[in-house]
Amino acid sequence: MPSKPADEIKQLRDEIRKHDRLYFVEDNPRITDREYDKLMERLRVLEAEHPDLLTSDSPSQRVGGEPISGFAKVTHSVPMLSVDNTYDEVQLREFDQRVRKALADEPYRYVVDPKVDGVAASLVYERGALVLAATRGDGVTGDDVTANVKTIRAIPLQLVGDDVPQVIEIRGEVYWPKDDFAKFNAARQEAGEPVFANPRNATAGTLKQLDPKKIAGRGLRFVAHGFGRMEPILVESHSELSKKLQAWGVPVSSRMRVVDDIDGLIAECHALDRDRNTLAYEIDGLVAKVDAFPQRERLGATSKYPRWCIAYKFAAEQGESKLLDVEFQVGKLGTITPRAIMDPVQLAGTTVRHASLHNFDQVARLDVHIGDTVIVEKAGEIIPQVVRVVMEKRPKDAKPVIAPTACPVCGHEVAQDEGGVYIRCLNPQCSAQRKERLTYFCGRDQMDIEGAGEALIIQLVDHELIKDCSDLYHLHERRDDLIALERMGEKSVDNLLAGIEASKQKPLSKLLAALNIRHVGGTTGELLAEHFGDIDALMDADEEDLLAVDGVGPELAKSVRTFFESEDGQALIDRLRAAGLNMTQPKRAVAADSPFAGKTVVLTGTLEHLGRKEAEELIKSLGGKSSGSVSKKTDLVIAGEKAGSKLKKAQELGRSDRRSGISDGFYGMR
Secondary structure: OOOOHHHHHHHHHHHHHHHHHHHHOOOOOOOOHHHHHHHHHHHHHHHHHOHHHOOOOOHHHHOOOOOOOOOOEEEOOOOOOOOOEEOOHHHHHHHHHHHHHHOOOOOOOEEEEEEEOOEEEEEEEEOOEEEEEEEOOOOOEEEEOHHHHOOOOOOOOEOOOOOOOOEEEEEEEEEOOHHHHHHHHHHHHHOOOOOOOOHHHHHHHHHOOOOOHHHHOOOOEEEEEEEEEEEOOOOOEHHHHHHHHHHHOOOEOOOOEEEOOHHHHHHHHHHHHHHHHHOOOOEEEEEEEEOEHHHHHHHOEOOOOEOOEEEEEOOOOEEEEEEEEEEEEEOOOOEEEEEEEEEEEEEOOEEEEEEEOOOHHHHHHHOOEEOOEEEEEOOOOOOOEEEEEOHHHOOOOOEEOOOOOEOOOOOOEEEEOOOOOOEEEOOOOOHHHHHHHHHHHOOOOOOOOOOOOHHHHHHHHHOOOOOOHHHHHHHHHHHHHHHOOOOOOHHHHHHHHHHHHHHOOOOHHHHHHHOOOOOOOHHHHHHHHHHHOEHHHHHHOOHHHHHOOOOOOHHHHHHHHHHHHOHHHHHHHHHHHHOOOOOEOOOOOOOOOOOOOOOEEEEEOEOOOOOHHHHHHHHHHOOOEEEOOOOOOOOEEEEOEOOOHHHHHHHHHOOEOOOOOHHHHHHOOO
């Protein structure tokens, strides 16, 4: 066993990095998720006890800190050019002829990679440490998404090995695996929230989240497919680079192939098209690249595209079916969503009977009628969607889909969101809403009540055993009624009641997230709970008090006030309090000797050794609060090179010292 905390921390970090590599690079996990979580928890405990040993590249730093105010722009050192597309074999052969002519008939090979349907990203490593992550943007300038990318476990924070370049910019795709995306969408649907249309758009939206904490649990992955800059250049071909990347701990595609000629390339196109539904991620084609880097240099590029690569796009996978009906689903906040019911159709290896119509504006745009023949698409889509009506096949008795004027479940009036597209049931006592709200309340990310899944909640509501979440805490009085329910024996009931009792100790942040206050989720619940400390202070807060919380805007503040000012909201809190639920938030543990404990810190300019997001994360981990503006509440301003108006204002307020080395001094506190 290590004798010093520093030794144990190093051992834990090495062990966690090894298991990340086994899982994400080699696809060969050797420990369970529970065992992995124990390693991570021990590391976090040690780092909290010894904040001087915390480093920004520690695996514990993947979950981001405070929400960020926006994304800085990054200029790529080498432009990220687009790749020219083709959709048929004739154009592939024409591309090959151009390559052969430019290389004067000397031998060459192609590397063939699946074209992962994700978001292009650039990862910059200096001396093996990840220092910058950026989106492609317009190819010249992208967004700095370093804080968000650091939450993706598949991306190493530190490259491993003795032959890592001094600087390397690794390029690839951030993507959302199909199974993880489907599970996440299922959870959203269960919670009454709109589902994401497809993995690519959802990945793009996730990377642009202003709160990094929302990203960590979504299961995004990364696969490398090239580089923009390498100093020194260690390899002469893409196939060699792929082996190096794997050795350094960076995921590359297991379906990458090297082919000797155009016939091999076309054969691989057919093979990948045939096998694409078996892959763990969505692809929309493949990319063929000349393997040797010196040959790429000779081939050069146009103003838009490299001449040494081309993308072959697969045709979108679609199916034709008859629309039998459109059902209306009611979510936890009353959102009414139209869903197509169709004759079964085979798509992407699965039988599809339902497809999303998203909202009633979409129904109108498509001019959908019941009885229509519709085109359903699942190319890049996990949730099948209706994309077109075959008008020439419309039967004479086809009936238009009419948006509901009353709730399809309770019959109450409905209304469209002001300035929005969603129609909502306005009856908070609607049984469909109650079931969705209760299921959400019991969910893992909220009160985490084991055994209280959707099927049981439906029974509890239908048998009038519960009406709202406070009734859960009186179910011990109805034990015999619970045992009489379908698939509920004594053991199941005892487990359920134990889970309900345990949930009483959840912190206030979890309760706020579970209460179905509009716009309040896990992150905002935590922000509010940590700021106010207990439910009474939060209930007494006016909109101005709420707006003083970093990350809370006018819409959220108004929603919180509306809930706590309502009779129903106040009565629910009283019932939960009487049932014995915890209404407080524990203070975040911070080492007393931390130089940033309790301090409000503003960063300005460019720090020599740390990126902006890294510095903000470090301040929070040491007990400080990073702010974007200088005021009388500011305790410290850390000014790097090219500091601007924030430094000037700080000097006027006497809160900055512009001595040389100030960023080095900050860096030394790592």
